[in-house]
Amino acid sequence: MEEHASVTSLVIVVMIAFLIPVLLHKLRLQVIPVVVAEIIAGIIIGKSGFNIVHPDIWLETLSLLGFIFLMFLSGLEIDFSAFAKKQKKQLLPNGKAEPNAFLVATLIFVFIFGLSYLLSILFVLGGFIDNALLMTLIIATISLGVVVPTLKEGNLMKTAIGQTILLVAVIADLVTMILLAVFVSMYAEGGGNMWLLLLLFAAGILLYFFGKHFRHQSFLETMSKGTIQIDTRAIFTLIILLVALSETVGAENILGAFLAGVLVSLLSPNPEMVHKLDSFGYGFLIPIFFVMIGVELDIISLFADPKVMLLIPLLFIALLISKIIPVLVLKRWYDWRTVLGAGFLLTSTLSLVIAAASIGERIGVIDTQLMSALILVAVITCIITPIVFKKLFPKPVESEAKQKLVILGASNLTMPLFLDLDRTRFDIRMIHTKQQKPEELSSESSFVIEEVDTYDEATLSEKGVFQANILVVATGDQDINYHLAMLAKQQGVERVIARIETPELDEELSKIGIEVFSVFFSTRSVLRAMVESPNVVGLLTKQEHGLYQVNMNNPLFTGVLLREFPYLGDTVFVRIFRKGESLVPHGDTVLEVGDRIIVTGSQEHVDKLRDLFEG
Numbered sequence: 001m002e003e004h005a006s007v008t009s010l011v012i013v014v015m016i017a018f019l020i021p022v023l024l025h026k027l028r029l030q031v032i033p034v035v036v037a038e039i040i041a042g043i044i045i046g047k048s049g050f051n052i053v054h055p056d057i058w059l060e061t062l063s064l065l066g067f068i069f070l071m072f073l074s075g076l077e078i079d080f081s082a083f084a085k086k087q088k089k090q091l092l093p094n095g096k097a098e099p100n101a102f103l104v105a106t107l108i109f110v111f112i113f114g115l116s117y118l119l120s121i122l123f124v125l126g127g128f129i130d131n132a133l134l135m136t137l138i139i140a141t142i143s144l145g146v147v148v149p150t151l152k153e154g155n156l157m158k159t160a161i162g163q164t165i166l167l168v169a170v171i172a173d174l175v176t177m178i179l180l181a182v183f184v185s186m187y188a189e190g191g192g193n194m195w196l197l198l199l200l201f202a203a204g205i206l207l208y209f210f211g212k213h214f215r216h217q218s219f220l221e222t223m224s225k226g227t228i229q230i231d232t233r234a235i236f237t238l239i240i241l242l243v244a245l246s247e248t249v250g251a252e253n254i255l256g257a258f259l260a261g262v263l264v265s266l267l268s269p270n271p272e273m274v275h276k277l278d279s280f281g282y283g284f285l286i287p288i289f290f291v292m293i294g295v296e297l298d299i300i301s302l303f304a305d306p307k308v309m310l311l312i313p314l315l316f317i318a319l320l321i322s323k324i325i326p327v328l329v330l331k332r333w334y335d336w337r338t339v340l341g342a343g344f345l346l347t348s349t350l351s352l353v354i355a356a357a358s359i360g361e362r363i364g365v366i367d368t369q370l371m372s373a374l375i376l377v378a379v380i381t382c383i384i385t386p387i388v389f390k391k392l393f394p395k396p397v398e399s400e401a402k403q404k405l406v407i408l409g410a411s412n413l414t415m416p417l418f419l420d421l422d423r424t425r426f427d428i429r430m431i432h433t434k435q436q437k438p439e440e441l442s443s444e445s446s447f448v449i450e451e452v453d454t455y456d457e458a459t460l461s462e463k464g465v466f467q468a469n470i471l472v473v474a475t476g477d478q479d480i481n482y483h484l485a486m487l488a489k490q491q492g493v494e495r496v497i498a499r500i501e502t503p504e505l506d507e508e509l510s511k512i513g514i515e516v517f518s519v520f521f522s523t524r525s526v527l528r529a530m531v532e533s534p535n536v537v538g539l540l541t542k543q544e545h546g547l548y549q550v551n552m553n554n555p556l557f558t559g560v561l562l563r564e565f566p567y568l569g570d571t572v573f574v575r576i577f578r579k580g581e582s583l584v585p586h587g588d589t590v591l592e593v594g595d596r597i598i599v600t601g602s603q604e605h606v607d608k609l610r611d612l613f614e615g
Helices: 002-026 034-045 057-076 101-125 132-140 144-153 160-187 196-214 218-222 230-248 253-266 271-296 306-324 326-332 336-347 351-362 368-392 414-420 457-462 478-490 503-511 519-532 534-541 603-614
Strands: 403-408 426-433 449-452 470-473 495-499 515-517 547-551 572-578 581-583 596-600
Touching: 002 034, 002 057, 002 271, 034 271, 034 368, 057 160, 057 230, 057 253, 057 271, 057 351, 101 132, 101 160, 101 306, 101 326, 132 160, 132 306, 132 351, 144 160, 144 336, 144 368, 160 196, 160 253, 160 326, 160 336, 160 351, 196 230, 196 253, 230 253, 230 271, 306 326, 306 336, 306 368, 326 336, 336 368, 351 368, 403 414, 414 426, 470 478, 478 495, 478 503, 503 515, 547 603, 596 603
Parallel strands: 403 426, 403 470, 426 449, 470 495, 495 515
Antiparallel strands: 547 596, 572 581, 572 596
């Protein structure tokens, strides 16, 4: 009977996790983060609601694995390319030079942490909590899981202010997680020596160099396919190894999981692997964890203690104060709406508050009632602050939509491209070496080519090549193309397109997100298509009613069904590329921000569609 009950509870939780995203979509409540909705659903079916789900060995095990995997993905979410120093400062729309994102973000977090400590002292003096360090960590933490999707939805990830907000959240995530491990070592019984944490980090460094050495071994690449999937096995081995090691040295298992995520992020996994890990985590284990958080929250008991009830609004105010006052540093470069919007977004907090509150309750620093109050405040911030951010934060200036395109190498292949591309969409530059000046150019030529002595890193950095949104590497030397493409990817260039004629190098570059083209193989493919499907070639090559890519960046159309879309003209949606997947569109296909849509139709109607989606 006991086993039957446990399976019943598991089925209910899994069904809830499945239905929540569907209901949010149908009710058009996408403004509420899915994880918050899962916690609310857990409250309804748990001890504070109908009490139809009871924790047992099945749910406790899956919930723990979900928590560990959530911390792993939190580490994996950290994009260390954001720390890369920009070679050349750009001008903001207001005419001011953009600030150094890393230095400003570091300064803001120092202020956040200092102010959080002062506010935590006030909570201790008020008798709300006994431990100032734990409250400091709770107030100072920021939710990357809310900040990143919100910035992406607003097309702010590549802007100066977006990078600054992201870096503040990343630094907060790193520092608070490390200090949480220190907190456990200091206050937990049998928590172990704090110096043993150095063994964990030393092991992490060794594993990083080990992974870096074997990452591109050909025998491992062949084992990453089919039923072996050695890369996935390696990642799960790394997680379990570091989780076990962190518990051995007296730290929390989530620190080992977080460190595993950081190591994988440093090794620059290919997007397909990250997508698989996200799918497994957010599709199965993590929803169970968040639903169980809600199940175990005892909201009713909070109303029995007036002091705890008073703590909830006071802590929410403290979270706002701790973020909004420090971000006033940004007023030197940005307007009030931008600064206040950034402050509200940085107030969102969830995963690490849950971690800190759960650990504090387990080691006896706080009671269950206080833990529930802290988690409830975190849920409230995730509902309110992203909405306020979207209302306050000004939309990006239209001029920022023009993408910077740099072409390395002038030839009879790239020069026609230089002339044909749409100047209203791209700011195009072509760079070529002096000794390889193409004979095709004459004094009457309309080409403006910037000449360099060599394609070395220092020269290209000085020219601002790595500040481009799109870099096309098409010199006559394949080795140079390979080297420059890898370098550009390391420098954080959004899109890198390289001319590579060798299939082995093609596969290697494609795995790390570099787009590859080959003159030989492209010509062969077009010739074959002309023989087998001549109308397809005509569709690709004719200017009228050709194929075009339109990027869906307008949040107004998020969640709209294609059959309900207000304007199509004579355009036809051919394909939708979304998060590494290729979708065949139909009437019930839902539009999402970030979709890359391949359409066919007249130039006039395609331009109107592009204005709607990118406006």
